[in-house]
Amino acid sequence: MRRPLRHPVRTPVAPPSPPLASERIDDWLDRNAGRLFILPAVLLILAFSLFPLIISGWLALSRFRISREGFELRFAGLANFDKLLDGSQQFHLLGTSTRIGATGTVLLIATAALLAWGTIAYARSGRVSALGIVGRLIAFPLFGALALMLATTVGEGGQLGSLSTTLFYVVVGVSLQFAIGTALAFTCAQRIRGRAFFRVVFFVPLMVTPVGIAYTFRMLADMSVGPFAPLWQGLGLGEFSWAADAWTARLVVVAGDSWQWIPFIFIVMLAAFESQPTDELEAAELDGAGAWRIFRDITWPSVAPVAATVVLIRIIEAFKIVDLPNVLTNGGPGIATESLTLHAFIEWRALNLGGSAAVAYLLLFVSTIACVSFFQFVVRPMREARS
């Protein structure tokens, strides 16, 4: 029985009669509507997310072999992780170490200072809790270890592993994207002619498939037949091949990734700039405050929570990068541009399923701790400062 919603007809009170079966079902459905609304989502996650996660954990602890009867799985304990962290595959994941150079020293000192500052600030905050201490006991040593790994492999003669390469994509890529995206959004937020046009144009790269972007950038970066070839030859770089040098190859990957994702940061930050409190701006301008002071004291605090959130979203997605390095450089030269996901995929292709699952699990571990830390240490304080 359907009634129009806005003009409900109230049924007159009738003498009580036993409810019909269909009414009882309707009634039960309505009382449990909340649970039924949320059930499909939970079931989907259980089936395609939680269950696979457990199976993957099992795989990471076993050795997988194709045999005559199909395949066999044998429990191998932590052998897969041991091989990656301290065995024959260590160079692939963690890199090849060398003497700590200038870059490494700066990195180590900066990380140590940051961690010390974080610890002291936390101890003084007066909000110390058991959970907070446990969280920091997991996160801080991990960050220290990652910094040490980067510092020992980044110098001359060393080689970055897939973990360092992924961190490079995340840190350098996301910083670059945030800086350019925010600058463009700020520029576009000025009231000028043709804003709508720029907004649409800047949004376009987000719609191109990453595989397509990878090939497009391969065409553009071609030094003999690409569009910039005359420029390279003019600079005397005609013989140089970016794909054969580890750092230029990584930078081309970051360039492709940035070209795609700057629009995302741009469009969210644009909305944030446009929704800043106009009355405060007006008052500050009447007081004769300079442009820089207005930006620092009013604009930035009002957009900071959004900025932190959008960076968090980008960090989450950046850890999963795979299409670009796979197509652009095929992970090369050597393993220089291999991200962790690509590393896991290559192991899978080589039918080393246990090793593949172990790499994937390490990625999950590092990215979860990084994302949760970023949320706790950056996003949350910024939101609290605002409210």
Add this chain to the structure above:
Amino acid sequence: MRERRLGEMSPLAKVLVYSVLIGWSLVVLFPLYWVLITSFKLPGQVGDGPDYLPFLDFMPSLHAWRYIFVDLGADTFRPYWNSVVIASVSTVLAMLVGSCAAYALARLHFRPRLISIGLFLLALALVVTAMATTAVPWQLAVTAGLAIFALAVRALRRAPSPRLGNGDILFWIISQRILPPVVAALPIYIMFQQLGLLDTRTAIILTYTTVNMPIVVWLMYDFFVSIPVDIEESATLDGASKLRIFLEMVLPLAKPGLAATSLLVLILSWNEYLLALFLSTADAQTIPLLVAAQNATRGPQWWYMSVLIVIMILPVVALTLLLQKFIAKGLLLGAVKG
């Protein structure tokens, strides 16, 4: 106030602003222009070095378009159609499942008991161990696991236990997005193999729905929270069921959010590469895989790739222009509130 500032903007600042904006437009548009003209070039023209302007630098040719649409024919249309079906169906499903969950979390209170969740995980671990160590068929294992779980929950109905709230559920669903697809890809592959669904559109649709649903929950939750609750309350008093309130009152109000979110989800599933690579071999192949496949043994076939990239971008650009007014306010309402 803004108008006044416009007046104050010095000519120098104006020049600066426009040069930044136009400069970035070139950065965005030039790669796309290059792809477009490459799709009209002959292999020899690409190999000889850069030609910039059609008709002046080189004579455009339709050979690549003919190859993709006529020679390949069905081999182009099948992946294209697969992509259309997979992207649209999985978007609709993710929007449906995700906004239902988001609405329930925004409006109703959930107090799941921690002990029930623990029992569930225990049952799940039992099922997995049973399947991994013995030759029990999976249907039997899952049923037995569910039965054990139900019995245990019933038995421990009165046991004291801390409860979780809506925020915890929301965080749990959103945190699924952190999970790298490569962790789940292999088990999902094995799962669909067991179900005989490997290389079917169904398998990819279900996977994409799960992967994208957390985004829908995240964005739509903020949207539903921002809708005033009074109208729904009066409708409840008038005896409308929760489902009808949701379908007939809340969803129409949330239209901008729905449009923008579904556009984002559609773009993500239209472009997805890694999971499709795992789950399809031939029949369910999607268009990004076809693009990647143009890197043949003879080297990358730039001209064919360019055609494919162009026909991949066109529908999404058209859709975005169509939904453009929603993007500005829709997607961002949730994100801007942080």
